[in-house]
Amino acid sequence: MTGKRHARATFKGRRMEPVYVKRRQRFIAVVISAVILLIGATIYIGVATSNHSSVVxxxxxxxxxxxxxxxxxxxxxxSEIGPELVERGIIASNASFQSAAAANPGAASIQPGFFRLQEQMSAASAVSALLDPANQVDLLDIHGGATLMDVTVVGGATRLGIFSQIAQVTCTAGSTNCITAQSLQQIASTVAPAELGVPQWAIAAVESRGNDPKRLEGLIMPGRYVVNPEDDARGILRDLITRSATQFADTDIEGRARVIGLTPYELLTAASLIEREAPAGDFDKVARVILNRLALPMPLQFDSTVNYGLSEQEVATTDEDRATETPWNTYARDGLPATPIAAASLEALHAMENPAEGSWLYFVTIDSSGTTVFNDTFEQHQEDTRRALESGVLDSNR
Known part of the structure; x- marks a missing residue:
């Protein structure tokens, strides 16, 4: 018993550990140290690389x-435009651009459009340039009632037409692609309507006008448009007309025209009369007057249609003007004008597509505030016209 107890091998009163246990512990310690060193090296390299990239x-x-x-x-x-700017050599990296955008409070208010930027700009400079209106190509702003050609107003200034407005936004300082009003007229009068995006329901009417540059009247909707300053005259007109055709279709112009007994082109033409004749808030009533007169039949006798064929225009027209026969003068011809006489807004289109209910045949604006009265008889209309004359709203500038 005593010999067996001594065989248990002790040293200074402690039990001896097997050799292989110590070796395993040392191996684990070495592995842990190596892993820590590797992680540290990776972090260092990542930080160093990141810092280096931010510089270059x-x-x-x-x-x-x-x-x-x-x-x-x-x-x-x-965040969406950064990669393109990198690809085109305007900025060096999307990361620096996004950082600059995040640091600029106005970056969230960037406007759509075309901008002139220089190559090799700092990210901060590129962000600032995109927020500076001076670097933006002007938008084409077409108002309701605008015409393709310039209008000379009696006793007033010339009202620029859509062709001249396009010329203004393309023929700017530094522009290398000036599109003149004359080049737009030439395209409008000679290129096949279908090639310019004219909707199918308007092609025959446009072609019937021959080479008249005004044959596209009414087919460009009012609105604010981004015009690509690198497009030629044909491309610009096609873009504007195609976008307008989409808006026409969105109103269901073909379906609504069938409901009120007109063709889509006639509906558009009638809407252009509303745009030129009716005060805000009364569009649907004027639409009903048009339909009531057409149904009788009764001449429309709108002064706006007389003016459209004149070299100089004003609110009031003379007896001589009203007797002049043109394709648009609804005093001298029955029915609607041969073409629209202006760009009709969505409001005018919707009014023509959804006219008010009523038996009115006449309307006249009786004061400078735009008060317009509607009535059924010529006698009532005569009395209202007298009130309009007394208020001065029908005074001639001739």
Whole structure:
């Protein structure tokens, strides 16, 4: 018993551990130390690389003088346009651009359109340039009642037509692609309507006008348009007319025209009369007057249709003007004018598509505040016209 107890091998009163246990512990310690070193090295390399990239991934200054034209589509954000700017050499990296955008409080309010930017801009300069209206190509702003051609107003200034407005936004300082009103007229009068995006329901009417540059009247809707300053005259007109055709279709112009007994082109023409004749708030009533007169039949006798064929226009027309036969003068011809006489807004289209209920045949604005009265008889209309004359709203500038 005593010999067996001594065989248990003790040293200084402690029990001896097996050798292989100590070796395993040392191995684990070495592995842990290696892993810690590897993680630390990885973090260091990542930080160093990131710091190095932040230095080389951004240009300095506001550009090298070489201009690029950049489009910001509607609904775009800074995060979406960064990669394109990198690809075109305007900025050095999307990361620096996004950082600059995040640091600029106005970045969220970027506007759609075309912008002139220089190559090799710092990210901060590029963000600032996109927020500066001076770098944006002007928008084409077409108002309701606008015509394709310029209008000379008696006793007033010339009202620019849509062709001249397009020329204004393309023929700016630094522009290399000036589209003149004359070149637009030439395209409008000679290119096949279908090639310009004219909807199928309007093609025959447009073609019937021969080479008249006004044959596209009414087919460009009012609105604010981004015009690509690199497009030619044909491309610009096609873009505007195609976009307008989509808006016409969205109102169900063909279906609504059938309901009120007109063709879509006639409905558009009638809507242009509303745009030129009716005060705000009375569009649907004027639409009913038009339909009531057409149904009788009874001449429309709208002064706006007389004016459209004159070289000089004003609110009131003379007896001589009203006796002049033109394709639009509804004193001298029955029914609607041969074409629309202006750009009709969505409000005018909707009014013509959904006219008010009523038996009115006459209307006249009786004061400078725009008060318009509607009635059924000529006698009532005569009395209202006298009130209008007394208020001065029908005074001639001739």
């Amino acid at each position: 991934a951004d240009y300095e200054g506001s550009g090298n003088g070489t201009m690029q034209l950049v489009e910001i589509p509607e609904g775009s954000s800074m």
